[in-house]
Amino acid sequence: MQLVLEKRAERSNTIALISPLIAIGLTIVTMVILFAILGKNPLLALHAYFIAPLTDGYSLQEIAVKATPLVMIAIGLSLCYLANAWNIGAEGQFLIGAVAGSWIAVKTQGTDVGPWVLPAMLVLAAAAGALYALIPAICKVKFGASEILTSLMLVYVADLFLDYLVRGPWRDPHGFNFPTTAEFDPIATVPLLIEGGRLHLGAMIALLVVAAVAILLGRTIKGFEIRVVGAAPRAARFGGFNANQLVILTFAISGALAGFAGIIEVAGPVGHLQPGISPGYGFTAIIVAFLGRLNPLGILIAGLFVALTFIGGEQAQIAMKIPLDVTKVFQGILLFYVLACDSLILYRFKLVFPNRQVTRGAG
Amino acid sequence: MPMHQRMFDPTPQRLHSSEPPLLQTVELTKRYGDFIANDSIDIEIRPREIHALLGENGAGKSTLVKAIYGLIQPSAGEIRWHGEPIVLSGPSDARSRGIGMVFQHFSLFDNLTVAENVALGLDGKEPFKDMSARLEQVSKTYGLPLDPRREVWQLSVGERQRIEIVRALMQDPKFLILDEPTAVLTPQEADQLFIVLERLKAEGRAILYISHKLDEVKRLCDTATILRGGRKIETCNPQRETAASLARMMVGGEIKQVRAASGRKTTVPRLVVNDLSLAPAEAHGVRLEHISFELKGGEILGIAGVAGNGQDELFAALSGERLSKHSGTVVIEGIAAGHLSITQRRKLGAAFVPEERLGHGTAPRMKLSENALLTGHAASGMVRHGFIDTAATLKTVDRATETFDVRKAKRDPEAASLSGGNLQKFIVGREILRNPAVLVVSQPTWGVDAGAAAIIRQALLDLATAGAAVLVTSQDLDELAEIADRIAVMFHGRLSAPLAASEASREKLGLLMGGSSLEPKEATHAVGA
Numbered sequence: 001m002q003l004v005l006e007k008r009a010e011r012s013n014t015i016a017l018i019s020p021l022i023a024i025g026l027t028i029v030t031m032v033i034l035f036a037i038l039g040k041n042p043l044l045a046l047h048a049y050f051i052a053p054l055t056d057g058y059s060l061q062e063i064a065v066k067a068t069p070l071v072m073i074a075i076g077l078s079l080c081y082l083a084n085a086w087n088i089g090a091e092g093q094f095l096i097g098a099v100a101g102s103w104i105a106v107k108t109q110g111t112d113v114g115p116w117v118l119p120a121m122l123v124l125a126a127a128a129g130a131l132y133a134l135i136p137a138i139c140k141v142k143f144g145a146s147e148i149l150t151s152l153m154l155v156y157v158a159d160l161f162l163d164y165l166v167r168g169p170w171r172d173p174h175g176f177n178f179p180t181t182a183e184f185d186p187i188a189t190v191p192l193l194i195e196g197g198r199l200h201l202g203a204m205i206a207l208l209v210v211a212a213v214a215i216l217l218g219r220t221i222k223g224f225e226i227r228v229v230g231a232a233p234r235a236a237r238f239g240g241f242n243a244n245q246l247v248i249l250t251f252a253i254s255g256a257l258a259g260f261a262g263i264i265e266v267a268g269p270v271g272h273l274q275p276g277i278s279p280g281y282g283f284t285a286i287i288v289a290f291l292g293r294l295n296p297l298g299i300l301i302a303g304l305f306v307a308l309t310f311i312g313g314e315q316a317q318i319a320m321k322i323p324l325d326v327t328k329v330f331q332g333i334l335l336f337y338v339l340a341c342d343s344l345i346l347y348r349f350k351l352v353f354p355n356r357q358v359t360r361g362a363g
Numbered sequence: 364m365p366m367h368q369r370m371f372d373p374t375p376q377r378l379h380s381s382e383p384p385l386l387q388t389v390e391l392t393k394r395y396g397d398f399i400a401n402d403s404i405d406i407e408i409r410p411r412e413i414h415a416l417l418g419e420n421g422a423g424k425s426t427l428v429k430a431i432y433g434l435i436q437p438s439a440g441e442i443r444w445h446g447e448p449i450v451l452s453g454p455s456d457a458r459s460r461g462i463g464m465v466f467q468h469f470s471l472f473d474n475l476t477v478a479e480n481v482a483l484g485l486d487g488k489e490p491f492k493d494m495s496a497r498l499e500q501v502s503k504t505y506g507l508p509l510d511p512r513r514e515v516w517q518l519s520v521g522e523r524q525r526i527e528i529v530r531a532l533m534q535d536p537k538f539l540i541l542d543e544p545t546a547v548l549t550p551q552e553a554d555q556l557f558i559v560l561e562r563l564k565a566e567g568r569a570i571l572y573i574s575h576k577l578d579e580v581k582r583l584c585d586t587a588t589i590l591r592g593g594r595k596i597e598t599c600n601p602q603r604e605t606a607a608s609l610a611r612m613m614v615g616g617e618i619k620q621v622r623a624a625s626g627r628k629t630t631v632p633r634l635v636v637n638d639l640s641l642a643p644a645e646a647h648g649v650r651l652e653h654i655s656f657e658l659k660g661g662e663i664l665g666i667a668g669v670a671g672n673g674q675d676e677l678f679a680a681l682s683g684e685r686l687s688k689h690s691g692t693v694v695i696e697g698i699a700a701g702h703l704s705i706t707q708r709r710k711l712g713a714a715f716v717p718e719e720r721l722g723h724g725t726a727p728r729m730k731l732s733e734n735a736l737l738t739g740h741a742a743s744g745m746v747r748h749g750f751i752d753t754a755a756t757l758k759t760v761d762r763a764t765e766t767f768d769v770r771k772a773k774r775d776p777e778a779a780s781l782s783g784g785n786l787q788k789f790i791v792g793r794e795i796l797r798n799p800a801v802l803v804v805s806q807p808t809w810g811v812d813a814g815a816a817a818i819i820r821q822a823l824l825d826l827a828t829a830g831a832a833v834l835v836t837s838q839d840l841d842e843l844a845e846i847a848d849r850i851a852v853m854f855h856g857r858l859s860a861p862l863a864a865s866e867a868s869r870e871k872l873g874l875l876m877g878g879s880s881l882e883p884k885e886a887t888h889a890v891g892a
Contacts, residue, residue, distance in 0.1 A: 220750055220751065221746045224740075228733075231727075232726035235725055238684065238715070238717060240705045
C-alpha cells in the first residue's frame with residue numbers, strides 16, 4: 001500500500017476553502033507538542049492563546065486594533081501576489097509611511113493648525129509608501145532586478161532611517177533621551193471609535209479597504225487583469241494586458257496601503273514615532289495574505305485570527321511564562337502548513353494498492 | 364487467443380512471421396487515477412518489422428510507448444523482451460537492453476554542439492574523441508549527414524531530428540520507437556527518413572512507428588496496431604486496408620466531410636502585410652524578412668512550413684503581441700496597425716487564435732467565461748465603465764457551446780478541464796462569434812480529434828464565405844489543401860509567393876519548405892552555402 005499525490009482534473013473549491021482550516025488544525029497539533037516539550041500544560045496554553053482573549057472586551061478590541069494593520073497590508077500584498085509580483089518589503093513601506101506622516105505631526109507640534117493635519121498625514125503616508133514600493137517595482141521592470149531581494153533590502157533601509165530620525169533630529173527634547181518623538185497633538189491623532197476604548201477609526205478604514213478590493217478583484221476588468229497576469233502571463237499578453245504596468249500598479253497600491261497602515265498605527269495606538277512601532281506587521285501580513293487565500297474576505301478572517309495569536313501570546317506569557325517568541329514560531333509553522341495544504345487544492349491523496357498480478361489465460 | 368492468429372497470417376513477404384516476437388506487451392494497463400490511459404493492450408513486434416501504432420490524440424499511443432521505454436511503470440500487465448517478462452527501471456535500463464526512442468519533441472541544448480548533445484544522451488564512459496568519431500561514422504553509414512562540431516541552434520528541425528536518430532542508433536538498438544517523426548519534416552525529408560528506416564529494418568531491427576498519417580503508414584509499415592480510447596481496436600496489415608478503413612478504425616465512425624460553399628467571392632483586401640521585417644525577440648529566434656501579402660475578404664490563405672521557420676514570430680507580429688516600428692507593415696481593414704496593440708487591432712475587427720491552447724489562448728485555471736473575457740473585453744460589450752458584465756461573458760460561453768458543440772461537464776468549467784478538441788472548438792468559437800473581419804489562426808487542429816477538426820475547418824470555411832479574411836498557419840499540408848484558396852510557404856523567416864491551391868502540389872510545397880526556389884534555374888547549383 002502506498003500513499004500518492006494525484007492531480008485533480010479541476011481545482012477543488014471545497015479544499016480551497018478548508019485548506020487554511022486544515023493548516024490551522026495541524027499548527028495547533030504541532031503547538032501542543034511544542035508546549036508539552038516546554039513542560040507547559042498544552043490545554044491551558046491553548047486556552048490562554050485562543051480562548052482567553054475572546055472572553056473580555058478589552059482583548060477583543062485589542063485584537064481588532066492588531067488586525068487593522070495586518071489586514072490593510074495583507075490586502076495590498078495579495079494584489080501583488082495575484083499579479084505574480086513578489087513584494088516582501090511591506091514592513092519597509094509601513095515604516096516609511098509612518099515616518100512621512102509623522103513628519104507633518106512633528107513639524108506642526110504645538111502649533112495651532114486646523115483639522116487638515118490628520119488627513120494630510122494619511123495622504124502623505126500613503127504616497128510615501130507607494131513611492132517607496134515603486135523603487136523595487138521600477139528596478140524590476142526596467143532592469144529585471146529581483147523585486148524579492150530589493151524590496152526586502154529596503155526594509156532595513158527604512159528601519160535604520162526611522163531609527164536615525166527618532167534618535168537625532170526628531171527626538172523629543174523632554175523625553176529623557178529615549179529614542180522617540182513627542183506624543184502627537186490630539187488633532188494629529190486617529191480618533192477612537194469607542195470613548196475610552198482602544199478601537200480606532202483605522203479599523204473602519206480597513207473594512208472599507210477589504211470591500212473595495214473585493215469589488216476590484218471580483219467585478220472589474222482591472223482586477224481580472226491582475227488575476228490573469230499572475231495565473232497565465234502569456235495568455236494575459238494575448239489578452240492585451242501589460243504585465244509590467246500591473247507590477248507597477250500593484251506595488252504602488254500595496255505600498256500605499258502599507259504606508260497608510262503605518263501612519264494609522266503611529267497616530268493611533270502608539271501615539272508617537274519610535275523604533276519598534278511594528279512587531280513585524282509587514283512580514284506577518286505575508287502569512288495573513290496566504291492564510292486568507294489571497295481573497296479579501298479570507299484575509300479579513302485570517303488577519304483577525306493572526307491578531308488573536310499576538311494577543312494570546314501576550315496572555316500566555318503573562319499567565320504561563322511562555323516566551324513571547326513562541327508566537328513567532330506559531331506564525332512560522334502556520335505559514336508552512338498553509339503552503340503545504342495548498343497543494344491539496346490541485347492534488348489529492350490516494351491510497352494505491354500493489355499491482356494485481358496478471359494471470360495467464362485470464363480475460 | 365489473439366496469439367494464434369499471427370501463425371496463420373498469410374501475409375506475403377512475411378518470412379519473419381515465424382520468428383518469435385522481439386517485444387510483446389501482455390494486457391498492459393496504465394491508470395491515472397480514475398482515467399485508464401491503456402486498457403489491457405496486447406501488442407507484438409518482431410525483428411525486421413516496421414509496426415505502426417495508429418490512433419488519434421488521446422488514444423493512448425504515448426502512454427504505451429512510455430511504458431515500453433521505461434518512462435512510466437504499467438499499473439498492470441507485463442512487457443516481454445525476447446519472450447521474457449521484464450520490469451524496466453527507467454529509460455537507461457531500456458536503452459541498455461537495446462530499446463531506443465526518438466521523441467517528437469527534441470531534448471537538445473541549443474548552445475551545445477551536435478557531438479556534445481550526443482555525448483550527454485549516452486550512458487557510456489566512452490572518451491569524447493572516440494565518441495565523436497563514431498558519431499561521424501554512424502551518420503555516414505546511414506546517410507544522415509551531420510557535422511558534429513556545429514551548434515544545435517544553427518540547425519534545421521530536420522537536422523535536429525537526425526541528431527536524435529543518430530544518438531539512438533549509436534547505442535545499436537534492436538528495437539527503435541519513433542514518435543511522429545515526420546510531423547516536422549518536409550515531404551522530401553520524410554522520403555529520406557523512410558530510406559533510413561527501410562535500411563534499419565533490413566538490418567534485422569524492429570521499429571515501432573507512431574503516426575496518424577495514414578498514407579505514410581500504408582507505404583512504410585508491415586503491421587499496424589490501432590488504438591482508440593486507450594484500447595487496442597485491431598492489428599492489421601495496413602497495405603491491405605484503405606486509408607478510409609484505417610481512419611474508421613481510428614475514429615470509430617465516419618468523419619464528416621468538410622465542404623466549401625461554391626462560388627465564394629473575394630472582396631476588398633482586409634489584411635495587408637507590407638515588407639514586414641522584425642528582429643527576433645529571443646536568442647535563436649527567427650528574423651522575419653520582407654514579408655508581404657494581401658488577403659481579401661472571402662479568402663483563406665494558408666501558410667505552410669516546417670515549425671520554427673518564423674510562423675510564431677509572424678503570428679506575434681500580426682496579433683500585436685509584438686509591435687512593429689512602421690505602422691504600415693500591417694494593415695487591418697485599411698488602417699495602418701503595425702504600431703497598434705493587440706487590443707486596438709481587435710477593435711479594428713481582427714481576431715486571433717494562437718497555436719497553444721493552454722497558457723496562450725486561454726488561462727488554464729480560469730473559467731471559460733473568464734477566458735471569453737480575455738479576448739472579448741475590448742470589443743464585445745462585456746465591460747461597462749470598467750465593470751465586468753458576467754452575464755454577457757456567460758452568454759458567449761453558451762453560444763460557443765451551442766454553435767460549435769463544445770462538450771463539457773458543467774456550464775462554466777475551468778479551461779484546463781476540457782479535452783484538447785473541445786477547448787479548441789471553444790477558442791475558435793469565441794473568436795468567430797465576434798464576427799471578425801480578419802481571423803489569424805495558427806495550427807487550428809493541432810492535436811485535436813478528427814471530429815473536432817472537421818467542425819473547426821468547416822467553421823473557418825463558413826467564416827470566409829461570410830466575407831471574412833482568414834489566415835491559417837498549419838504544418839498539416841492536407842489541412843491546407845482542404846480549406847485554403849492559396850498557399851504560401853515560410854522558410855527561414857521569409858514567405859514565398861502564394862500558390863493557388865490547385866497548383867500547390869505536395870512536391871512544390873515540399874521544395875519550398877526545404878528552402879528551394881521554384882524558379883526555373885534549378886539546373887545550376889549557384890544557390891547554396
